[in-house]
Amino acid sequence: MKKCFLLCIIYFLHQGTLFSQNNCSNPLPVTICPSVYLSNQTNAGMGDDAPVPYNSVGEDLVYQINIINGASTIYVSIINSNATLKLTMLPGSCSTGSTYSRLSYAGSRNFNFYVGNQATCYLWIDAATNATFDISIGADTGLTYINIPNTRGNLRFDSSSCALPVFNLAKPFFRVSYNGVFQTNPMTLSPLNVMGTMCIDAYFKNTTGIEGIKRFDVFFNGGYTSVLADDTVPGFYNAGNWISRTTGNDWTFDFFDSAGISKGDFTGTPNTCLTYHFCFDIIPNSNNPVATNVAMNVYTDGFGAGYSGYIHSGCCASLYPNCFGTYGGPGYSNSFGFAFDDPGSPLPIELMEFNAEVSDAQINLYWKTASEINNDYFSIEKSVDAENWEAISRIEGVGNSTTEKQYKWVDENPESGVNFYRLRQVDFDGAFNFSKIVSVTFNNEVGFINYPNPVNDQLNIEIENGSTNRFSLFNVLGDKIIETFSTPLSRISINTSQTSSGIYYLVVENEKGKTESRKIIVQH
Numbered sequence: 001m002k003k004c005f006l007l008c009i010i011y012f013l014h015q016g017t018l019f020s021q022n023n024c025s026n027p028l029p030v031t032i033c034p035s036v037y038l039s040n041q042t043n044a045g046m047g048d049d050a051p052v053p054y055n056s057v058g059e060d061l062v063y064q065i066n067i068i069n070g071a072s073t074i075y076v077s078i079i080n081s082n083a084t085l086k087l088t089m090l091p092g093s094c095s096t097g098s099t100y101s102r103l104s105y106a107g108s109r110n111f112n113f114y115v116g117n118q119a120t121c122y123l124w125i126d127a128a129t130n131a132t133f134d135i136s137i138g139a140d141t142g143l144t145y146i147n148i149p150n151t152r153g154n155l156r157f158d159s160s161s162c163a164l165p166v167f168n169l170a171k172p173f174f175r176v177s178y179n180g181v182f183q184t185n186p187m188t189l190s191p192l193n194v195m196g197t198m199c200i201d202a203y204f205k206n207t208t209g210i211e212g213i214k215r216f217d218v219f220f221n222g223g224y225t226s227v228l229a230d231d232t233v234p235g236f237y238n239a240g241n242w243i244s245r246t247t248g249n250d251w252t253f254d255f256f257d258s259a260g261i262s263k264g265d266f267t268g269t270p271n272t273c274l275t276y277h278f279c280f281d282i283i284p285n286s287n288n289p290v291a292t293n294v295a296m297n298v299y300t301d302g303f304g305a306g307y308s309g310y311i312h313s314g315c316c317a318s319l320y321p322n323c324f325g326t327y328g329g330p331g332y333s334n335s336f337g338f339a340f341d342d343p344g345s346p347l348p349i350e351l352m353e354f355n356a357e358v359s360d361a362q363i364n365l366y367w368k369t370a371s372e373i374n375n376d377y378f379s380i381e382k383s384v385d386a387e388n389w390e391a392i393s394r395i396e397g398v399g400n401s402t403t404e405k406q407y408k409w410v411d412e413n414p415e416s417g418v419n420f421y422r423l424r425q426v427d428f429d430g431a432f433n434f435s436k437i438v439s440v441t442f443n444n445e446v447g448f449i450n451y452p453n454p455v456n457d458q459l460n461i462e463i464e465n466g467s468t469n470r471f472s473l474f475n476v477l478g479d480k481i482i483e484t485f486s487t488p489l490s491r492i493s494i495n496t497s498q499t500s501s502g503i504y505y506l507v508v509e510n511e512k513g514k515t516e517s518r519k520i521i522v523q524h
Contacts, residue, residue: 023049024094027064027122032071033315035138044130051095051124054088058128062094063137065121071139072449074121076111077317078104081133086126091115094122097519110320112417112441116518117449136318143312150306153209153270157336162203162273171338173203174296185341187292189284195226199279202296205271212238212266213255213276214301220249220282223291227251228281235265236276253278255301264301295339297433312441322418322439335435352404356421356440363411363440365421372401379424380409386420386437397425414442450506454523457497459506473520474505496522 030036043059050060065074078085085104090097092115102111115121123137157173166172168185176183177199189196204213220227227249233242240257242265257263266274286292316323335351354367365380375397381389398405411419419442423435449462463469473482473494481504482494504520 023047023062024051024122027062027094029064029066030137031066031068032137032139033067033141035075035136035315035317037134037136037318039134040132041125041135042130042132043125043127044132050088050126051090053096054090054101054124056086056126056128058126059130060124060126062125063123063135064094065123065137065139067119067121067139067141069141070117070119071115071121071141071314072117072143073140073312074113074115074123075138075140075317075320075323076113076123077108077136077319078111079108079134079136079319081106081108081131083127083129083131085131085133087111088124088126089113089115090122090124091118092120108319110317110323110417112320112323117451136320138315138317138320138323140312140324141314146311148306150304151209152211152302152304152306153206155204155206155209155211155213155300157338158203158205158273160205160273162275163201167340174338175201176294176340186289187287187340189287189292192284192286193225195281195283197279198282198294199277200294200296202276202298204274204276204298206266206274207270210266210268210304211300212264212268212303213274213298214262214264215255215297215299216242216253216276216278217297217299218251218253218278218280219295219297220280221291221293223284223286223288223293224249224282225285226281226283229253229278233278237267237271237274238263238265240265242278251280262301263303266301268303289341293339293341296337298336299436300335302436320418322441324441337433351423351425351435354423354435354438356419356438358414358440358442363414363419363421363442365409365411365438367407367423367435369401369405369407371403372398372405374428375399375401376426376428378407379426381422381424382411383420383422384415384417386439389422391424399428416442418442450518450520454521455496456522456524457495459494459496459520460491461494462491470509472507472509473499474507476503476505497524 030038043061046059046061048055048057048059050062074089076087081104083106086101087104088101104111159172163172163175165175165182165184167174167176167183176187178187178189179196200218206212229244229246229251231244233244233253235241235255235257238257240255242253242255244251244253255265265276284292312324314324352368352370356363356365377397378395379391380393380395382392383389392411393409395407395409418439420437420439422437425433425435451460461471469485471484471492471494472480474480481499484492484494499522501522501524504522506518506520
């Protein structure tokens with residue numbers, strides 16, 4: 001019987017099927033990092049045992065989360081839940097302490113809990129009915145200040161003599177051939193209604209930096225009844241492949257480097273000419289320049305972007321791959337666009353940059369254009385999962401410009417966790433294009449770390465969320481004995497050398513009115 005029992009336990013462990021326990025005497029311990037994934041979790045039969053201050057009607061269960069090096073934030077993914085769950089995080093204690101509660105509706109959802117550099121936390125999950133779900137848990141275990149210089153360089157269309165013959169004298173950065181014959185504007189596609197091969201060469205140059213080309217979007221107008229391309233094209237400069245995908249007659253080529261670091265097709269060594277060559281099997285049905293117009297959007301990898309600030313490290317929960325946010329690293333950045341026969345280019349702006357950053361209790365969006373043609377407005381779109389988008393604001397464009405223009409918009413109501421943003425650029429005729437996607441993590445808790453605890457003569461406090469806070473120390477009778485204020489991104493110390501040994505409560509209030517209380521033990 002004992003042998004069977006042990007074999008069953010081994011089987012469930014192998015299948016990744018573990019069940020948490022129902023009270024503080026037997027929680028299910030999980031250790032992170034790396035992150036954990038537990039499947040087939042349920043509250044059925046666990047009892048209604050959560051501590052009274054945090055309990056809700058229904059059976060509940062508890063996980064003991066052990067973080068070897070301590071964590072400031074714990075990330076939780078609830079996956080495929082069949083019921084509404086109440087999640088309550090207790091830093092440091094299974095039954096008392098500061099509490100953070102969230103509701104998770106049926107389905108899948110991500111959560112982040114600020115826990116203030118704790119090595120052990122307890123996650124209670126309540127449900128009014130029998131619930132089943134999977135859960136993944138990760139943590140933010142490190143915070144490092146970095147200062148990275150900008151090495152992106154001056155990647156631009158190459159307008160030297162590389163592209164010969166050019167398709168259009170006004171655009172000396174690309175050329176076109178059809179069935180091996182170089183074309184000029186207007187094209188001659190012959191014979192019509194017969195399959196032929198069109199090849200497009202686009203030329204770029206980066207003489208001072210490492211930013212490279214990551215993606216091409218190719219749009220064919222209605223003068224073609226069929227447009228086909230290869231599934232894979234080898235990299236022209238970097239080890240890897242261009243992988244194609246299509247919607248109708250429109251094609252996208254994304255470069256996947258062999259190292260898996262999201263680098264574009266560029267070695268980083270300045271080249272005289274960077275030539276990108278893509279061919280299509282097409283059936284033309286017209287030689288009208290409007291009908292045979294082809295347009296291209298080109299996106300860069302963003303490598304070499306400078307950054308000064310803090311970066312987080314640790315492990316993310318399974319559905320929370322961007323839990324630490326980004327700081328201007330790899331991702332689509334600068335955008336270029338052209339069409340064979342203007343007007344008709346789907347990208348009437350040259351987007352130099354698009355960034356998002358947290359500032360106090362809001363998120364600031366910044367973007368710059370090098371030029372604009374018939375630019376009506378920008379629609380700012382937001383998402384919490386990078387799949388479902390909502391338009392949240394409209395910023396008017398300048399119409400036409402050949403000089404640099406700067407834009408800024410402030411999201412005063414960011415979501416807790418990762419916020420995704422993109423720009424929908426809209427022409428006067430209603431045509432539109434999307435920018436790259438940027439993401440930033442926003443923590444709506446007070447956001448601070450205090451140490452040591454117990455404390456002797458000096459309590460240190462580090463502020464994490466860039467806001468102004470008021471710190472008050474109360475004794476057990478409710479008398480305020482110390483009050484001090486912090487400025488954003490500062491570190492303060494409270495002198496406790498003259499404070500009697502005993503239990504105190506540190507109460508913090510930020511400028512949004514959010515308060516948090518922690519128990520402090522003074523021990524001389």
